[in-house]
Amino acid sequence: MFSAQRARVSGAGAVLAASALALSGCGSSSDAAEPGGASASVVASTNVYGDIARQIGGREVKVTSFISDPAQDPHSFEAGTRNRLALSRAGVVIENGGGYDDFVDTLLKGAGSKAEVLNAVQVSGKTAPAGEELNEHVWYDLPSVALLADRISAALGKADPENAGTFRSNAAAFKAKLKTLEGRVAAIKAAHAGDGVAITEPVPVYLLEAAGLKNETPEEFSEAIEEGDDVPPRTLRDTLALLTGKKVKALVYNAQTSGAQTEQVEKAAKDAGVPVVPVTETLPAGQDYISWMDGNIAALQKALS
Known part of the structure; x- marks a missing residue:
C-alpha cells in the first residue's frame, strides 16, 4: 500500500x-x-x-x-x-x-x-x-x-x-x-436512495451520487487524504464515529493509495461490522472497463444489502 x-x-x-x-x-x-x-x-x-x-x-x-x-x-x-x-x-x-x-x-x-x-x-x-x-x-x-x-x-x-x-x-x-450498468445503478438508487456511506477519497463519488447515496464523510477528511495532508484530529474522530456508531451503510475505500489514517478508518469499519467496498483508480489485472465497473457496482449493492 x-x-x-x-x-x-x-x-x-x-x-x-x-x-x-x-x-x-x-x-x-x-x-x-x-x-x-x-x-x-x-x-x-x-x-x-x-x-x-x-x-x-x-x-x-x-x-x-x-x-x-x-x-x-x-x-x-x-x-x-x-x-x-x-x-x-x-x-x-x-x-x-x-x-x-x-x-x-x-x-x-x-x-x-x-x-x-x-x-x-x-x-x-x-x-x-x-x-x-x-x-x-x-x-x-x-x-x-x-x-x-x-x-x-x-x-x-x-x-x-x-x-x-x-x-x-x-x-x-x-x-x-454502459446503459446496462446504468440500469443496475438505478436499481440501487430505487432501493437505497438516501442511505449514508463514508469514503476515504472522492474517487467513486460520481458513482455513489448516481446510486442516490449520501456521502456522510467530513469534507475535511477526504480533502486531506487526497492532498496527502494529515487529517485534523477532530475530523478524524468525527469520521471514525460514523463507523463505530454504524451511521453509514458502507465505507468505500480507495485501495490504491493509503496511509496510517485511512488504514485506521478501514480497521474501524471492519471492527464495527461496516462493509468495506474497495475501489481503485486504474483497471485491475485481467479486467476491462465494463467488467471492472460491473464488479464495483455489484460490491456496492452487496454491501448495502
Missing part, C-alpha cells in the same frame, strides 16, 4: 523526470499492441482510457497506456523518455484532465505531437460547484464515459476514415453495455 503522501507530476517536473529516466524508461507502462496491421495509434494516460479506446478501436488500433500497473499510484507517476516518444507518434491522445494527469500536457509540449487530444473532464462538461473543487474522477461517471466513447470514435474515424464505420459500431456496442 502507498503512503498518503502524494504528488502530481506536472510542469517542469515531468520534463526533468523524462531526462532522468532516459536510459531506463522507468515509470512507463504499455498495453500490448493490438494484433494485425493497426492503422491508428492511441496513447492514454491510464489503462482506464486505454481500454475504452481498445474496445472502440479493436484490431485497427494500437493502444499504449502510461499507467497500467494496479499497484501504481497515478498521482506519483514519473514520466519517462519512452512516454514522450509514444506521444510523438500518436494520432490520438486521451488524458483525464482536471489536474489529474498534468504530465501528459507537459510531455506533449516537448514531443512535437500533432495528435488530437481528448480531455475527459472537458468532454464530460463537469465543472467545480460554487466554492468547491472539481472532482476530476470522471471515469466513475457512466454518462461521461459514454460521451467520451463518441469522441474517441470520431477521433479514430478521422485518423483512419476507412474504418470509421467499425469505430462507430464498436462505440455503440460499448455504450449499450
Whole structure:
C-alpha cells in the first residue's frame, strides 16, 4: 500500500523526470499492441482510457497506456523518455484532465505531437460547484464515459476514415453495455436512495451520487487524504464515529493509495461490522472497463444489502 503522501507530476517536473529516466524508461507502462496491421495509434494516460479506446478501436488500433500497473499510484507517476516518444507518434491522445494527469500536457509540449487530444473532464462538461473543487474522477461517471466513447470514435474515424464505420459500431456496442450498468445503478438508487456511506477519497463519488447515496464523510477528511495532508484530529474522530456508531451503510475505500489514517478508518469499519467496498483508480489485472465497473457496482449493492 502507498503512503498518503502524494504528488502530481506536472510542469517542469515531468520534463526533468523524462531526462532522468532516459536510459531506463522507468515509470512507463504499455498495453500490448493490438494484433494485425493497426492503422491508428492511441496513447492514454491510464489503462482506464486505454481500454475504452481498445474496445472502440479493436484490431485497427494500437493502444499504449502510461499507467497500467494496479499497484501504481497515478498521482506519483514519473514520466519517462519512452512516454514522450509514444506521444510523438500518436494520432490520438486521451488524458483525464482536471489536474489529474498534468504530465501528459507537459510531455506533449516537448514531443512535437500533432495528435488530437481528448480531455475527459472537458468532454464530460463537469465543472467545480460554487466554492468547491472539481472532482476530476470522471471515469466513475457512466454518462461521461459514454460521451467520451463518441469522441474517441470520431477521433479514430478521422485518423483512419476507412474504418470509421467499425469505430462507430464498436462505440455503440460499448455504450449499450454502459446503459446496462446504468440500469443496475438505478436499481440501487430505487432501493437505497438516501442511505449514508463514508469514503476515504472522492474517487467513486460520481458513482455513489448516481446510486442516490449520501456521502456522510467530513469534507475535511477526504480533502486531506487526497492532498496527502494529515487529517485534523477532530475530523478524524468525527469520521471514525460514523463507523463505530454504524451511521453509514458502507465505507468505500480507495485501495490504491493509503496511509496510517485511512488504514485506521478501514480497521474501524471492519471492527464495527461496516462493509468495506474497495475501489481503485486504474483497471485491475485481467479486467476491462465494463467488467471492472460491473464488479464495483455489484460490491456496492452487496454491501448495502
